[in-house]
Amino acid sequence: MKIAILGTRGIPNYYGGFEQCAEYLAVGLVKRGFEVIVYNSHNHPYQEKVWNGIQIIHCYDPEYKLGTAGQFIYDLNCILDVRKQNCDIILQLGYTSSSIWGWLMPKKAIVTTNMDGLEWRRTKYSEKVKKFLKWAESLGVKYSDFLISDSIGIQNYLKETYKADSTYIAYGATLFENNDDKVLNDYNLSAYKYDMLIARLEPENSIEIILDGVAKANLSRPFLVIGNHKTSYGDYLKNKFSSSSQIQFIGGIYNIEVLNNLRFYSNLYFHGHTVGGTNPSLLEAMASNSLICANDNDFNRYILGTDALYFKDQNDVADHLKNVNYVDESFQMMLSENRKKITNIYDWELIIDQYANHFRDIIEIKVNTN
Structure with missing residues (x-):
């Protein structure tokens, strides 16, 4: 054929x-x-x-x-x-x-x-x-x-x-199992002491809502924004959040091993996509053992079910950032179930x-x- x-x-x-x-x-x-x-x-x-x-x-x-x-x-x-x-x-x-x-x-x-x-x-x-x-x-x-x-x-x-x-x-997606915390040194990070998102910097990916929540939470730990920010919308976001020192616009990273390690060692991984089907970056986060906080919509719930946290607005984002700790035993079942989905479905x-x-x-x- x-x-x-x-x-x-x-x-x-x-x-x-x-x-x-x-x-x-x-x-x-x-x-x-x-x-x-x-x-x-x-x-x-x-x-x-x-x-x-x-x-x-x-x-x-x-x-x-x-x-x-x-x-x-x-x-x-x-x-x-x-x-x-x-x-x-x-x-x-x-x-x-x-x-x-x-x-x-x-x-x-x-x-x-x-x-x-x-x-x-x-x-x-x-x-x-x-x-x-x-x-x-x-x-x-x-x-x-x-x-x-x-x-x-x-x-x-x-x-x-x-x-x-x-x-x-x-x-x-492919289950990520080759984690190496040496990657964190390049970004001056400590394991589970930072939060992040990976996305095209576009309005429908909830970037502004998430960063509003980060600013509102006003925590000292870094928040990584990974995606090309050299656009008009990227400039808007960088200008709006210039006073929030914890928000770091990293730019695009195209090395999958680096991305997977950053996801693996993050505290909370935010997935703000509101449009589309099975989003590749969401599956990669699941495969990388990320604790996911996703925009509350049908597309994301079809995939994650009860094995994630959800947000509707900046207040939800801020609350999760202030109250959720990756190493909490209560979240480990979510991580395990998401990895099973990668193995058995995706x-x-x-x-x-x-x-x-x-x-x-x-x-x-x-x-x-x-």
Whole structure:
């Protein structure tokens, strides 16, 4: 079976969640006997044509020149190329800049799309952009033969909104067990004597609410903000909280071992995401034995259940910071249960098997309906 993976900047991962998904998935599928193509931006750091048995096809990507508009051109270039590849299945990771070209997909291939989160709900977008994203979402449904949801919340939304069935396949993670407290020395930290968050610095990730709570708690222990802060919103946050010396804007960290160790040794790990499905950073926090305090919404509760603390506003954040101690025995069961979820539900090997089964199932459906 020949699979093409579209919708990312490419592998190996230098960028984010869908790229990491494409990397793990492609490697795992090759090991299971699939032939796999992954599309990469022409300026991706990896320039070879094969990586770990995966065929890499580089397509021109003018995002570096045109910004967001360049993503649409890149996706068009990928779709035009995949028409020549005689693939059995095309897996699209996301739909935002590709679904307008859905009508160009090769007719002989089966198109299955991971519908990502509810992009049109993101507060950073204008009303016009939100309308476009909602339309693009509908096109993603229209031009896909099958749909994948990475959370039960997204699965329910697609059923209610479009009467569309989808296969639930979560994002994956790998249990972190190689903890090393030497990483803390680079940041002048002591184990379990700091709190943190990791996120894109965007309004819908509750960054301001969390930091309002940190300022209100007025504790001396450091609070790490990990994520690119060299943006207009980052500047706003740095200016607003400049008098709160415990808040440290670290910037982006892309070394997964460093991130996992920082998560592992934190007192409280805040997850403020309000939009989307199974968020990769949340699973990584669970896998890293973090005591998680999450924004109280359905997407987060579907994953964490009773094995986390929750906040709705800055007062909740401040109360948790003042009253919660990671080493308290009462929280150890939460940590244990979250690690069990990674092993039994979200482990990458299980997720890859679910994708492989999905591909076999949709091939069988096509054969039986022809």
